[in-house]
Amino acid sequence: MIPRLRLALQKKGRLAQDSISLLERCGLQFYVKGNALLTHVQNFPIDLLFVRDDDIPTLVFDGLCDGGIIGSNVLLEAELEAALRFPQKKYQSILPLDNCHCRLMIAVPEGMSYAGPASLEGKRIATSYPLLLADYLTKQHVSAQTLFLHGSVEVAPRMGMADAICDLVSSGQTLEENKLVAVETILESQAILIRGVHSISEQQQELLDMLARRIQAVQHALKRKYIAFHAPKNALESICQELPGVESPTILPLPGDPDKVVVHVVSAEGVFWNTLETIQSLGASSILILPIEKILE
Ligand code: PRP
Ligand code: ZN
Secondary structure (H helix, E strand, O other): OOOOEEEEEEOOOHHHHHHHHHHHHOOOOOOOOOOOOEEEOOOOOEEEEEEOOOHHHHHHHOOOOOEEEEEHHHHHHHHHHHHOOOOOOOEEEEEEOOOOOEEEEEEEEOOOOOOOHHHHOOOEEEEOOHHHHHHHHHHOOOOOEEEEOOOOHHHOOOOOOOOEEEEEEOOOHHHHHOOEEEEEEEEEEOEEEEEEOOOOOHHHHHHHHHHHHHHHHHHHHHHOEEEEEEEEHHHHHHHHHHOOOOOOOEEEEOOOOOOEEEEEEEEOOOOOHHHHHHHHHOOOEEEEEEEOOOOOO
C-alpha cells in the first residue's frame, strides 16, 4: 500500500476556509465532516489533518505530518522557538499562497505619545508572538517586558495589564474597536505551504510536487480575467493600451456592424472598476469579465 501524504491544515479561522477552497480548486475531492480531525482525500492518497494553527509547525517539524498550510506569523514564531532547542531548520517552504495577508504590528492606546520604537522602552507589551516581538525589540535596542496571552490581546491595555500590544492586524477593525493605533510593522504575513525535512517516498514527493504545480496554476488563473467586449475599430488601439498586461487580443468581426469588432483578451492582472470605466469611455461596450478557472502554460 502506498503511504498516504499527510498534510496539516488549520481547523478554524480565516485560513481554514481559504485552505479548503484552494485544495478543492486543485482538484482534490474531500468532505470535511463536522469536527473530524482526519479527512481522506477521495481521489488521491492524501490525508488532511485539521488541527489548531499553533500545532501545525510542531506536527510538520517533528515529521508527524509531511507538510501543511500555515500563516507565516505562526510559522516564524514556531521557528524561533524550535531554534532554541534544535540548531537545524525543521521545515522547508514550498510556496507562498498569496492569501490570508495580514501584518503583525505593535499598537498603542490612542493618545499615548509615540515617537518611534524608543517610546516602548520599559513598557509592558501584550502579545501571542513573544519571540517575534523579542527579536524585533532586540534589533531596535529596546528593552521592554512581554505579557504572553493566547488571545484577546487587544483588551490588555484597557484592563491595565499592558501599555501596548503586538498582534495581527488585517482590516484594522479590532484595533479601532479597542481604541488602539498601529505604530510599527514587525512582519508581513501570508499563508504558506511547507514540508518537513524528513524523507518521504517517491510517490509522496510526486504528490507534493503535483499539488505545488496545481496551486501555482490556480494562483495564476485567479489573478487573470477573461475580458470580452465590442469596440469601435478606430478606438481599438487606445482601448487595448488601457488593459493591464494584455498580450495579443483575439479580434473578430461583429456581424452587422462594419465599424466595430469583438475583442477577447486575457488580462495578466486584476481588472479594476476604473479600467473598465476608462475603456467604456473610449467606446467599448457589452463588456464581459469572466473568471478563469485554470491556466496551464
Ligand atoms: C486576529 C488578531 C486580531 C484580529 C485582527 O485574531 O488577533 O484580533 O484578527 O483582524 P482585523 O484587523 O481585521 O480586526 P483572529 O480573528 O485570528 O482570532 P484570535 O485572536 O482568537 O486568534
Ligand atoms: Zn485576535
